[in-house]
Amino acid sequence: MDSEDPVYTLTLEAYADTIVPGEKRSPDDRAIAGVVEGPGSVQAGALELMHHSAPGIAVGLPTLVAMLNQHATNYAEEHGIALDDTVPPFVALDYDHRYALVGRLTALGHPEQAGWVMLALFSNMAFDSAPHKSTLDALEEGHPGLITLGFKKPDTDGIWRFKEYGYHQELAKTHPDTTESGSPA
Amino acid sequence: MTTAANGGSAAIEKTDVLVVGSGFGGSIAAYHLAAGGAKVTVLERGPWLEGKDFDHDYLLGSSYTKIFDFVSGDGMSVLGGNCVGGGSVVYFAALPRAPWFVFERQGSIGRRMWPSSINRQTLDPWYDRVSQVFPVEQQTWDDVTYAGGLWAAACNHAGRTANPVPVGIDTAKCTNCNWMMSGCRFDAKQSMLLNYLPGAVAHGAEIRPLHEVQRISRTDDGNYVVHYLHIDEDDYRITHGGGAIEAKIVVLAAGAGATPCILQRSEPELGTMPHAVGRYFSGNGERLNTAIINDDRVREVLGIDRGPGNPAYDAYQIGRGPVVASWDKLDGSLPEYSRFSLEQLYFPVGLGTFLAQAHGPDGPTWYGPAKRELLSKWSSWMTIFQMTEDDNEGVFGPPPPTGNSHRISQQMLGTGPLKYDPTPNTLRGWAEADAEVRDILERDGLATVLPWTNDLVGAYTVHPLSSCRIGDDPATSALDDRHELRGHPGIFVTDGSAVPCGLTVNPALTISALAERAMPGIVATARERGVDVSYGAPLPTKGAFPALSPVRA
Incomplete structure (x- = not known):
């Protein structure tokens, strides 16, 4: 199984879409369930980040894909769900079932929890911090996650500075036991 | 001279004092011992960066991932510094003193945990x-x-009070960029790179970055040999050989998440370690809540806004970490585990967003549509940082083969041997702090609040403490009140692991004060062990010494 294998790609995309869902890229998009409007983890570059050399999880991805589809098959049998065999088993689950299965795999005490949490972490990070790109480039390219967050742009030199930063008024009484050093007594 | 410890194959390098780690505890030791005349060598496992190297960038490989260490354990994940300057480079620069009652805490042992010689007045x-x-x-x-x-x-x-917190920030230089966890490129944040370390280097101390200490052995004549590996400057999973240095005094300050691993790994050669090495770990009782601020209600209820045409708040990204804290529950008349501070905080995206929870259809959730909706409101977030009294319930398992974790990623991310199963006392403190945050922020619809989940990577601390602590009782403390490791004369520990318990406030100033307090005793021991050194150098205030010039790998 490799990155050219559609089973591999569809399964990882479906996992990332379960963590931070997005809208379908096309009407026949099977990996993305399409439960929200706007882009999600897949559009934000989740697979690019998972395969980046720095996180160190790429080598384990084929194993996780195989395990996830086996879990999906077991889950479908358990719930009496007939899976569409033209797509990988996890992809064949509708969103609510993908969500429930991911909840089970990432729960405290699951023997594989660490692996699924790691995959979820990078699915989330692709969306909300885009660490596979320089932050400046990501903002200039309109990275969907940073734009959705409302991440503010830097000054023209690429450095963030906020000249207006506060309300400039006393907004509470300080604790009566504050010492001269400004610390608690 | 050669020793069995280095195989006897070559002359071994020697120094008077070997300092492991260059954060708060290591830098203070390096300065005083070097200024007093000792030959000091500092081994730091992370890289050496300076102001201009600190990036405003989340890109993997930028300073954000180079200078941080994130170790996931069983029930507790620990964030720590990983660079010359250690935690002082990545910290939020909040510098309160610990309240008086902290020094009287009994915790799980039923008697005072601190040495009798230390209380707020004496510190x-x-x-x-x-x-x-x-x-x-x-x-x-x-x-x-x-x-x-x-x-x-x-x-x-x-009906509560609130205090602007004492800080190590030059506000005239600060741009409120909120990138301080990546290091401060404006040198507005005070770190050891700007005071103790320049002083140490000016007095001849040598700092060696990317040298990760693995273990310590002893020579026949009672000196110590510190064994290290060279860490690759880009991929911390790779090492490039190593070496060893003999010293008369060893000061361990690798951080509370790493110091016990070094000592545990040294046990076969040094002999039995005190029982408390790798036990009594505290996460400083830390816990985080994320609030989503309702801009309209802020304007209506609190009567504040950012001026005409501007939102009332919408400013999570603007600022410099923690600025204001609530200290109403730092009340010594309250029972132990019911005392805590609540500090407003900014936590960067990535690590600071993954664990935040949203109200989902079936309860709190960290993923899915409700979480995505939460992320879309990110600029209206406010993080509230709780520092409560935990029960020192963390225990380190056997150390990993090297360092303090099995490194997963090239930088930053690994899994470690710490196990933390919160006791009912700790859980009660967290629940009371959660309730207090809700009472303040959900009042009159100002915000909705949920704690971060502890189900994914356990609890979460940026202030690891107590894993090799000082005390009077040999059964429950690894160090005497002079910070010397029991049964191993000449080895001292001056980092956060020496602090006996959670402090209910940010610990940087207390770690530093304890390190300063330990210095006369360490100097005296160094003299007894044949080092020509004295105590009493003037304090290395900012600007007293030339700026550092980092040595690259």
């Missing part, structure tokens, strides 16, 4: 010293950021 002169060096600044209301101001106003509305 105050040492607090004064380090406060002069940083220096610690008292912020005015004019300095307070939007997030800090909103937290203060909400506390006031709920």
Whole structure:
């Protein structure tokens, strides 16, 4: 199984879409369930980040894909769900079932929890911090996650500075036991 | 001279004092011993960066991932510094003193945990010293950021007080960029790179970055040999050989997440370690809540806004970490585990967003549509940082083959041997702090609040403490009140692992004050062990010494 294998790609995309869902890229998009409007983890570059050399999880991805589809098959049998065999088993689950299965795999005490949490972490990070790109480039390219967050742009030199930063008024009484050093007594 | 410890194959390098780690505890030791005349060598596992190297960038491989260490354990994940300057480079620069009752805590052992020689009164002169060096600044209301101001106003509305926290920040230089966890490129944040370390180097101390200490052995004549590996400058999973240095005195300051691993790994050669090495770990009782601020209600209820045409808040990204804290529950008359501080905080995206929870259809959730909706409101977030009293329930398992974790990623991310199963006392403290945050911020619809989940990577601390602590009782403390490792004369520990318990406030100033306090004793022991060194050098205030020039790998 490799990155050219559609089973591999569809399964990882479906996992990332379960963590931070997005809208379908096309009407026949099977990996993305399409439960929200706007882009999600897949559009934000989740697979690019998972395969980046720095996180160190790429080598384990084929194993996780195989395990996830086996879990999906077991889950479908358990719930009496007939899976569409033209797509990988996890992809064949509708969103609510993908969500429930991911909840089970990432729960405290699951023997594989660490692996699924790691995959979820990078699915989330692709969306909300885009660490596979320089932050400046990501903002200039309109990275969907940073734009959705409302991440503010830097000054023209690429450095963030906020000249207006506060309300400039006393907004509470300080604790009566504050010492001269400004610390608690 | 050669020793069995290095295979006897080559002349071994020698120094008087070997300091492991260059954060708060290591830098203070390096300065005083070097200034007193000792030959000092500092081994730091992370890289050496300076102001211009600190990036505003989340890109993997930028300073954000180079200088941080994130170790996931069983029930507790620990964030720590990983660079020359250690935690002082990545910290939020909040520098309060610990309240008096902390020193009287009994915790799980049923008697006072701190050495009888230390209380707030006896530590105050040492607090004064380090406060002069940083220096610690008292912020005015004019300095307070939007997030800090909103937290203060909400506390006031709920009948509470709120304090601008004492900080190590030169507000004239600060741009409120909120990138301080990546290191401060403006040198506005006070770190060891700007005071103790330049002083140490000016007095001849040598700092070696990317040298990760693995273990310590002993020579026949009672000296120690410190064994290290060279860490690759880009991929920390790779090592490039190693070496060893003999020293008369070893000062361990690798951080509370790493110091016990080094000592545990040394046990076969050094002999039995005190029982408390790798036990009694505290996460400083830390826990985080994320609030989503309702802009309209802030304007209506609190009567504050950012001026005509601007939102009332919408300013999570603007600021400099924690600025205002609620200290109403730092009340010594309350029972232990019911005392805590609540500090408004900014936590960067990535690590600071993954664990935040949203209200989902079936309860709190960290993923899915509700979480995505939460992320879309990110600029209206406010993080509230709780520092409570935990039960020192963390225990380190057997150390990993090298370092303090099995490294997963090239930088930053690994899994470690720490196990933390919170006791009912700790859980009660967290529940009471959660309730207090809700009472303040959900009052009159100002915000909705949920704690971060502890189900994914366990609890979460940026202030690991107590894993090799000082005390009077050999059964429950690894160090005597001079910070010397019991049964191993000449080995001292001066980092956060020496602090006996959670402090209910940010610990940087207390770690530093304890390190300052330990110095006369370490110097005296060094003299007894044949080092020509004296104590009493002037404090290395900012600008007293030439700026550092980093040595690259």
